[in-house]
Amino acid sequence: MTVDESAPISVKASETSFSAELWQAIEPVYAAILAHPFITGLADGTLPKEAFGHFVVQDSHYLRDYARALSVCAAKAPDEDDIRAFAGDAVGAVAAEQEMHGAFMADLGGATEHDAPVAPTTRAYTSYLLATVYGGSFLDGLAAVLPCYWIYARVGEALLERSSPDPLYRRWIAAYGDETFQAVVRRVVALTDHVGAEATDAQRARALEHFVTTSRYEWMFWDAAWRRETWPV
Secondary structure (H helix, E strand, O other), rough: OOOOOOOOOOOOOOOHHHHHHHHOOHHHHHHHHHHOHHHHHHHHHOOHHHHHHHHHHHHHHHHHHHOOOOOOOOOOOOOHHHHHHHHHHHHHHHHHHHOOOHHHHHHHHOOOOHOOOOHHHHHHHHHHHHHHHEEEHHHHHHHHHHHHHHHHHHHHHHOOOOOOOHHHHHHHHHHHHEEEEEEEHHHHHHHHHHHHHHHHHHHHHHHHHHHHHHHHHHHHHHHHHOOOOOOOO
């Protein structure tokens, strides 16, 4: 399926689409994300650098497995254009880990993912993602990977209006509020609507469950960074 990224497809979704049904299901989760002290701290500059450093290190761990999940989505995609798109997104996830996160780590004093093990929430989230994309249908996998695209786009969009007095946090906000990233998300949301329209009620219900689950993991990921989560034993 070829999607015109310049077409007026709202990242907020139309009211009759499958994506609207998905977003409606996670509105309380999204509200909790926007109200979380990690996110509000990004916007007002009060987020402790230690919490942001934890996030960057764990996000580097996460993005490698997310790239694997996107590669599986590419392998299962029904259309050649979608195969290329997801393969490109997988490459982009690795590039983000190497480039943007590398720059953040340098600014934070040179910490790397090798300095901290994969934390419990990161391990749980990526394990769920990989199990879903490998074991489920293309729609299952698409629904599972979508929150990482969509919630980051909505958070970036919301925070871009306020930005941040901290230049480090301002760069993070700009990356996800950027129109280039928003266009990628519009493509994936449109694909979700297309595939969802052809699915059965049972298939859509299962996909919605995956979408809600990984959306909750998004909140948990930021909360883990705020708490600087470690293994308890």
